[in-house]
Amino acid sequence: MEATIRIERYADQGRCVGHLDGRVVFVRFALPGELVRVVLDEPHDRDDRYWTGEVVDVIEPSEDRVTPPWPLAGPLAMGGGVGGADLVHVSLEGQLRWKAITIGEQMSRLGHIELEDVPIERMACDLETGGLNWRTRIEMIADDQGRPSMRRRGTHVRVPIDTMPLASRALLDVADECHVWDGGFEPGSQIRIAVPEPRPAVGVASPDDGANHAVLVDGELRDGSRELEEMVNVDGHEFRYTVDAAGFWQMHRQAPIALADHVLTLVRGVLDGANAATLWDLYSGSGLFTLPLATLAADRTRMLSVEGGRIPVRNAQRNLRRVGITAVDARCGDVSTVLNRVPRDLSHPDVVVLDPPRAGARAKACRQIAAAGPRGIVYIACDPTSLARDTGTLTGLGYELADIRAFDIYPMTHHVETVALFRRAE
Numbered sequence: 001m002e003a004t005i006r007i008e009r010y011a012d013q014g015r016c017v018g019h020l021d022g023r024v025v026f027v028r029f030a031l032p033g034e035l036v037r038v039v040l041d042e043p044h045d046r047d048d049r050y051w052t053g054e055v056v057d058v059i060e061p062s063e064d065r066v067t068p069p070w071p072l073a074g075p076l077a078m079g080g081g082v083g084g085a086d087l088v089h090v091s092l093e094g095q096l097r098w099k100a101i102t103i104g105e106q107m108s109r110l111g112h113i114e115l116e117d118v119p120i121e122r123m124a125c126d127l128e129t130g131g132l133n134w135r136t137r138i139e140m141i142a143d144d145q146g147r148p149s150m151r152r153r154g155t156h157v158r159v160p161i162d163t164m165p166l167a168s169r170a171l172l173d174v175a176d177e178c179h180v181w182d183g184g185f186e187p188g189s190q191i192r193i194a195v196p197e198p199r200p201a202v203g204v205a206s207p208d209d210g211a212n213h214a215v216l217v218d219g220e221l222r223d224g225s226r227e228l229e230e231m232v233n234v235d236g237h238e239f240r241y242t243v244d245a246a247g248f249w250q251m252h253r254q255a256p257i258a259l260a261d262h263v264l265t266l267v268r269g270v271l272d273g274a275n276a277a278t279l280w281d282l283y284s285g286s287g288l289f290t291l292p293l294a295t296l297a298a299d300r301t302r303m304l305s306v307e308g309g310r311i312p313v314r315n316a317q318r319n320l321r322r323v324g325i326t327a328v329d330a331r332c333g334d335v336s337t338v339l340n341r342v343p344r345d346l347s348h349p350d351v352v353v354l355d356p357p358r359a360g361a362r363a364k365a366c367r368q369i370a371a372a373g374p375r376g377i378v379y380i381a382c383d384p385t386s387l388a389r390d391t392g393t394l395t396g397l398g399y400e401l402a403d404i405r406a407f408d409i410y411p412m413t414h415h416v417e418t419v420a421l422f423r424r425a426e
Contacts, residue, residue, distance in 0.1 A: 014086030014414035024050040029075045031062035064094030070165040082150040085412040099416040106384040111391035120406040123254040131411035142185035171195040192216040197253040214245030234260045234292040252409035270376030276300035282354040287316035303328040304346045339368040353378045360386025370397035377422040
């Protein structure tokens with residue numbers, strides 16, 4: 001069934017909202033103010049509170065609408081259909097507006113905080129590349145002919161691909177060199193390519209550049225190295241990280257630098273020149289924030305880091321030993337469980353940094369953090385809804401939102417990274 005709908009506002013998951021016969025319709029590939037022709041998803045005759053659909057024709061376009069630079073990720077009716085770039089039809093400036101408004105709306109609805117403006121920072125390289133070539137990790141699936149492919153949205157159909165426009169140029173070079181696009185994979189196998197960037201600075205010890213990449217098939221190494229070396233320059237210092245090729249690392253090639261720099265600045269502001277500090281780094285991964293934070297007050301910094309994955313914790317411990325940092329108690333386990341047994345000398349942190357998964361920290365962990373009485377809490381969030389919900393919890397526990405900034409480290413998608421600073425209310 002098709003219908004003509006006037007789009008009213010932004011919604012979640014890269015969709016916009018319109019109404020049809022009094023019923024809410026969530027529309028993919030639309031923009032507020034547009035008049036569009038929409039095909040409704042099946043079944044569309046059920047008595048649900050809302051329907052969903054996708055644009056098949058734009059009658060009155062928004063000024064923010066552009067021709068998708070990656071048509072395969074656009075609307076199905078326009079030759080697209082694969083996922084991974086649900087804002088590919090939106091100008092770069094329009095994407096920033098979309099994300100800032102979404103954060104503000106979620107903070108109002110769930111966090112009960114009205115924000116006049118949410119500053120949002122684009123990575124400088126994205127303007128040069130038009131929002132493409134930023135991913136240092138990509139995942140695909142082999143189709144029935146053994147070719148790299150992506151699933152068509154809402155189906156089990158696999159669309160073969162011979163490039164990935166969101167992938168960094170370094171990653172695309174590796175894919176070519178390793179003949180990934182030539183196929184030959186077992187049908188249905190999962191293909192992952194990871195290529196660290198930026199490359200190590202001159203004079204920094206690192207593995208041979210030719211080996212500092214990984215092509216994994218169903219989790220098994222096919223080419224490169226299982227352990228990758230990431231180099232991050234923070235506050236003028238070069239930090240080296242060993243990370244697992246199959247594990248988590250910030251995907252945008254500039255995200256680790258931008259986020260670590262900002263987090264360090266916020267923590268330094270809370271400490272206000274103190275020559276000693278106790279810090280917590282929760283959901284700490286391979287130690288992206290742990291390493292620079294541990295150097296804030298030289299040998300007077302004591303830290304607790306907590307991460308659920310054994311391999312990331314092992315790598316974080318290795319990363320710390322490499323630079324001679326011994327004052328970090330790096331623990332593996334569920335955050336809430338570990339926080340029930342914090343050693344006395346680490347039990348009252350000055351600042352807590354947390355970078356939880358998409359679901360957020362949730363109320364229990366927020367209560368445990370607040371009970372420890374830190375002066376400041378730096379919360380890094382990849383989902384505005386989870387951040388807003390946890391904001392409501394923290395403000396109810398005596399903390400005030402002191403700073404918020406977004407980072408557009410997922411261009412062409414509705415995803416956005418937000419960093420919020422909470423201070424204990426006087």
